[in-house]
């Protein structure tokens with residue numbers, strides 16, 4: 325249990341391609357931070373470097389006040405849950421969990437006590453004598469979690485721990501992980517490429533792309549105010565309007581239209597969610613109004629998705645207020661200033 | 670009730686068993702026969718030939734020597750082979766497959782050639798003691814079994830379980846003994862058995878590296894047969910069968926279930 329700081333981490337497997345570049349994260353004591361990103365962006369690499377299973381090319385890792393950048397893996401005292409669980413096949417559930425305590429040379433009574441305690445917390449008491457091959461996926465996952473928790477680690481590392489489970493179990497297990505993490509007040513890093521999963525359980529989310537952290541924020545902030553084009557795309561924004569300048573009041577789009585939005589440096593795109601674009605009856609004097617023609621319509625259950633061709637480009641609009649509109653109808657769209665978000669590249 | 674389709678299979682199985690077992694049974698029977706040559710059917714029953722084994726110093730000394738060589742060769746093959754397999758499967762060695770072929774190459778060369786080559790190089794050119802050359806020969810005979818059998822089980826072992834052990838506080842050495850070895854134990858035992866049996870029964874290599882004080886049991890039997898055709902040979906064969914079976918049972922019993930685990 326400690327604050328974890330990752331400073332300017334760089335990593336290259338072959339000395340040429342940089343897999344991680346100047347990656348920094350600061351995780352407070354007792355926080356659960358998710359690393360979210362597409363496949364191959366370097367999530368596992370980051371986690372393995374923090375665990376000590378890989379050596380960084382450059383950068384520092386600090387736990388509490390201690391610089392552990394060069395500490396070998398077996399001295400780091402972290403708990404880790406592997407994607408494949410990696411239980412010891414030749415040991416019973418009890419001995420799998422007791423393994424780390426035996427390495428720390430605790431006496432028998434203490435080991436018994438601690439293992440029983442963590443087994444009951446993870447709901448495994450009845451399975452203590454079983455072997456990994458005799459457990460279901462969810463149970464193995466729990467053993468793996470119990471094994472990581474029992475040593476009372478300074479930091480708990482989880483690499484896509486839920487990816488082998490079915491949808492229902494995933495939801496149950498992620499809530500259990502969150503509950504245990506909060507109960508034991510553990511500092512934790514949770515790697516995933518599932519957006520919903522990470523929003524549901526994290527205090528903070530680091531969105532990664534190509535070895536860099538694009539945004540490190542609370543789930544709410546990331547959802548409501550993505551900072552970059554990549555983050556916005558990754559969490560489901562669909563309308564992107566390229567801008568070329570800012571005249572002090574409004575942004576200027578490629579097609580020379582003025583759009584008012586919050587001023588921010590380095591803005592390259594404006595974005596807005598499909599359901600925040602309003603279809604209005606008559607063009608008024610207010611800002612950010614644009615004419616367009618419907619080129620496609622899809623039924624989404626509680627709304628209609630219109631694809632509208634405008635002078636700003638093709639926009640996706642979700643509408644659940646109006647009567648059904650049909651193809652080739654002309655519409656007027658309003659992109660409210662407060663909903664139009666500036667994005668960096 | 671037997672499934673009709675399985676009947677031919679069953680018959681086939683029985684025929685094969687018969688072909689394998691009949692010579693063994695015949696050897697056992699002839700070892701008790703009281704005629705001075707190996708013949709069937711036996712006319713009377715005697716333990717004479719078993720007693721005769723102990724009166725042949727070649728057999729007694731050969732047994733001791735073969736046992737000694739087989740044990741040393743098997744253990745050294747395990748000692749060298751297991752780390753080699755570990756390196757081949759766990760580290761991204763360049764040209765790993767070359768090493769693999771190199772380690773397996775003794776299987777490709779007829780043993781008689783290995784024996785002759787060792788005699789030529791080790792004994793004639795390098796003037797190594799005969800015993801050392803013999804041990805090297807048997808070691809080379811054993812190594813491929815270790816490489817083959819152990820790498821098969823090493824490859825299916827999830828490399829993450831070792832990492833889990835390191836994270837739990839094991840040094841790499843501890844992790845090897847506490848996590849890797851127990852999980853490849855079955856193949857190590859199998860490799861030991863293959864090594865031991867093959868070394869103990871080997872003739873081609875021992876033939877070339879034979880010497881006055883270096884008398885191996887299989888070659889001693891061969892020599893004996895050239896001058897005598899009495900049932901002593903059957904008797905010693907029976908003794909060897911029993912010895913090998915007991916030895917395997919002991920290994921399995923004391924190293925097999927649960928022993929390496931704890």
Ligand SMILES: Nc1ncnc2c1ncn2[C@@H]1O[C@H](COP(=O)(O)OP(=O)(O)OP(=O)(O)O)[C@@H](O)[C@H]1O
Nearest residue numbers: 337338343361362363364365366367368369370517
């Ligand atoms: N041992 C290795 N040698 C060379 N390159 C590697 C190695 N391991 C990973 N890489 C490369 O490093 C990059 C990042 O890999 P990493 O495993 O960290 O991705 P990830 O974000 O965990 O992806 P996923 O979501 O698919 O698990 C990838 O481009 C991958 O090809």
Ligand SMILES: [Mg+2]
Nearest residue numbers: 367368369484
């Ligand atoms: Mg990964």
